[in-house]
Amino acid sequence: MNNSSSRRTLITSQRKNPPMCQHQPPCPTSDSADRDAARQMAHHPEQGWSLLCNGVLLFEDTGELLPNGQIIAPHRQSRTAA
Ligand SMILES: [Zn+2]
Numbered sequence: 430m431n432n433s434s435s436r437r438t439l440i441t442s443q444r445k446n447p448p449m450c451q452h453q454p455p456c457p458t459s460d461s462a463d464r465d466a467a468r469q470m471a472h473h474p475e476q477g478w479s480l481l482c483n484g485v486l487l488f489e490d491t492g493e494l495l496p497n498g499q500i501i502a503p504h505r506q507s508r509t510a511a
Contacts, residue, residue, distance in 0.1 A: 456482040459495050 450456050456467035467481040477489035484496035493501035 450482050452482060459483045459485045459497070464495075465491075465493065 471480040486494040492503040
């Protein structure tokens with residue numbers, strides 16, 4: 430008897446899918462590693478941010494603000510202005 434598969438369903442049910450995403454293939458969720466590969470719903474270069482389909486706010490310096498309030502530090506080296 431092997432009942433380890435029932436545990437897996439528990440974890441899956443906790444995952445939230447972005448309700449707004451109607452893209453095919455679906456955009457990566459805000460908790461996946463490639464979250465910034467989601468499509469841009471709004472782009473404001475003059476303000477330095479973009480809103481992605483999965484609810485992530487992506488800033489010009491590659492910093493991110495997740496829908497759950499979590500802040501991701503910029504992960505790309507920014508050029509130092511001389
Ligand atoms: Zn989408």
